[in-house]
Amino acid sequence: MALSFVDIPLELLPIIFDFVVRAQHLAFLCLVNKSFNEFAIQRLYRRIYIYAWHKAKSKVVLLFQTLSNCPRLAQYVSRLEIRAFPKALSSSSYSDLLDLCTRGIQNCVNLRSCAWTRDGSLESAILLALQQCPQLNELEINGKDSGYYDPNILTQFSKLSRISLIMPSAQVIEVLPSWISATGPTLRNLTLICQTSNLITDTLLETLAPSMTELDQLFIIGCPKVTHRGIGEIVSANRNGLTGIGLERLSPAFDMTSFNSTCKKHRAFRRLRSITLAVHIETPFQTWTSDVTELLSTAPLEVLQIYATTPTPKMVIADDFWRTIVTMHGSRLKRFSIDRMSISMGALHDICSRCSVLEQLFVVTARHNLDDVTRCFAVARNLREIHVNFYREVDETEERSMMKDALYIVQQCPATVTQIGCDTRVWHVRRELRMNDKSELYTVPTLTSYENPDIPEQFLVARGA
Structure with missing residues (x-):
């Protein structure tokens, strides 16, 4: 007897519905019958976003x-x-x-x-x-x-595990110490996002540090009055060691050598799995890369994101740095993001070939290097998401070209790739099953609209001053 979709055992519906990401599709499932409605409506309302x-x-x-x-x-x-x-x-x-x-x-x-x-x-x-x-x-x-x-x-x-403040005013900053003190025992993640605000300072962070001993993740973005001193005080007071940290567009006076020394003294990064760093154009690269290498030497790193505060193809970090990072962390790295700066094809190929569990890769390149970049991507065995930014600005009339470039990339990449982005566009990758003249089945990658309600990583925070 032929079975229909509605004959699926009820216990399988929650598993199936977990793969439905668009609210509109969940709404359609709610209309099938009472059983579908019972499970689909819970997922439809679980997350609401505008x-x-x-x-x-x-x-x-x-x-x-x-x-x-x-x-x-x-x-x-x-x-x-x-x-x-x-x-x-x-x-x-x-x-x-x-x-x-x-x-x-x-x-x-x-x-x-x-x-x-x-x-x-x-x-x-x-x-x-x-x-x-x-x-x-x-x-x-x-x-x-x-x-x-x-x-x-x-x-x-007073019982929050995660706080994220965007552009806090002086009045909010004034109550922040008492707020962090009240919720400190449960607080695990703190994010402060500004646009060159002078309100968040080393002194403020030093005041907060004693109340954040249980913190797991810290992200400070766009605070030019914050240096290694304030961040160092937080990691020094931390009991268990951070698992994630983001230091973006802070003071040019941030001394990575001193910060490295503080972290090493307190074994602050012994649990660190994710780090995001922004590097200033005037930073002495040789010293900075040496300090960062040592800073991460004992970390079980899985996510590395580095970008320049000022986008320029002239900013190039030496291949030795990337090679050392891959040697230390390649077996664990799942996300590698290098933005607003150049990377050599040799270093990129090394990352793709030796990072055996790499799933997400974000890079910048010139359009004339697309063939070489794609050949590097092709050797990565587990890539899921790729995003390529091109140096020169792309006019709206070249939108079709971006899609063409994206399709060209996925055609050369492993079948594991499910998401591709070029500049300001992102697509899902689907694979259509076809049959040739010999009745042999094969798949052809196609690009479809991005449906996931989550904003792609590259667009969460503007990477610039």
């Missing part, structure tokens, strides 16, 4: 109407990302929307992670509603209060 390219006004209103009026659906929400929010509303309309938001959030009793990042959209009422979510342990917010919310409310979030 980005800037969505029609924010209508989506935000409809979303929070649903969450406020349907507690049964709101209880499924685990992750809420509001990265766009309507602000051009009348006073009464905005008040009504704010009331919808607070009631909807209060119904999200299983909410674990919230991101509310648009400047001027976060209100005290939203923060107070989030405090009533008993499971909340991750908070990512725009730190520029501008009088819209009371920074003192933040200190009442």
